[in-house]
Amino acid sequence: MTSVEFSAHSPRVSDADRERALDVLREGVVDGRVSQDTFLRRVEVVMTARLHDELFAVLHDLPGRQPRPAPTAGWFVGSVARLAALRRQLRLAWRSERLPQLLLPAPAREALTIGRAPGSGLRLSDASVSRHHARLRGTGTGWLLSDLGSANGTWVNGRRVADTVPVGPGDQVRFGAVSFLLTVVTADR
Numbered sequence: 001m002t003s004v005e006f007s008a009h010s011p012r013v014s015d016a017d018r019e020r021a022l023d024v025l026r027e028g029v030v031d032g033r034v035s036q037d038t039f040l041r042r043v044e045v046v047m048t049a050r051l052h053d054e055l056f057a058v059l060h061d062l063p064g065r066q067p068r069p070a071p072t073a074g075w076f077v078g079s080v081a082r083l084a085a086l087r088r089q090l091r092l093a094w095r096s097e098r099l100p101q102l103l104l105p106a107p108a109r110e111a112l113t114i115g116r117a118p119g120s121g122l123r124l125s126d127a128s129v130s131r132h133h134a135r136l137r138g139t140g141t142g143w144l145l146s147d148l149g150s151a152n153g154t155w156v157n158g159r160r161v162a163d164t165v166p167v168g169p170g171d172q173v174r175f176g177a178v179s180f181l182l183t184v185v186t187a188d189r
Contacts, residue, residue, distance in 0.1 A: 012051070013051065013054070017052070018046055018047065018049070021049075022043065024059050025039055025042055025059070025062070027062075028062045033061075033062060034062070042058045044157070044159070045057075051078050099172060099180055099181040100180055101181050101183045102173065102183065103184070104136075104138075104168075104182055104183065105121075107138025107140065107143075108138055111135045111136065111137040113132065113134075114129075114133050114134040115129060115133040115148075115150075116130065116133070117131040117132055120132075124176075126177060128177035128178065129175050130150035130152070130176070132148045132150075133148060133150040133154065133175050134146060134150065134154045136167075144166055145161060147162070150175070151176075152176035152177065153174075154175055155172075155174040155175075156171055156172070156173055167182060168182065169183055170183075
């Protein structure tokens with residue numbers, strides 16, 4: 001079992017601290033304590049964490065983590081940082097509830113092209129969307145979203161897509177300035 005012992009001398013998170021936290025998360029997946037979706041969300045938090053308290057918050061329910069360190073002189077700064085992070089999370093949650101839904105297509109041989117060009121499978125008439133912006137392809141296990149070299153980028157859950165990423169229901173996608181919440185057809189619709 002991996003144990004997480006964060007360096008006490010620095011209020012900032014080091015790369016070594018992040019690696020130890022990722023090891024604990026990986027063991028959580030192997031042990032069945034953390035689902036794949038939870039793992040991906042927590043990895044994003046670990047990679048963007050600035051303070052040790054943020055890492056402890058991600059690992060609070062997993063074995064192998066150390067108890068929260070005693071507050072230091074920077075407790076006020078840490079509290080303000082956590083409050084700012086909470087504000088961002090609330091804003092993202094509020095926006096996700098108000099986003100238009102984009103129904104994921106059934107897996108097919110042909111990929112769905114997204115852009116402003118006539119003939120696109122999903123044509124978006126917004127100046128921030130490139131003519132050939134992105135491609136969504138269904139696989140046997142889910143969907144893959146690829147950016148086609150667009151000027152304003154393709155984003156999934158707030159992170160820019162550099163190549164091809166897996167997407168699924170509940171993910172927030174943005175093509176330029178146009179955002180959607182991905183959904184699938186369910187039995188009640």
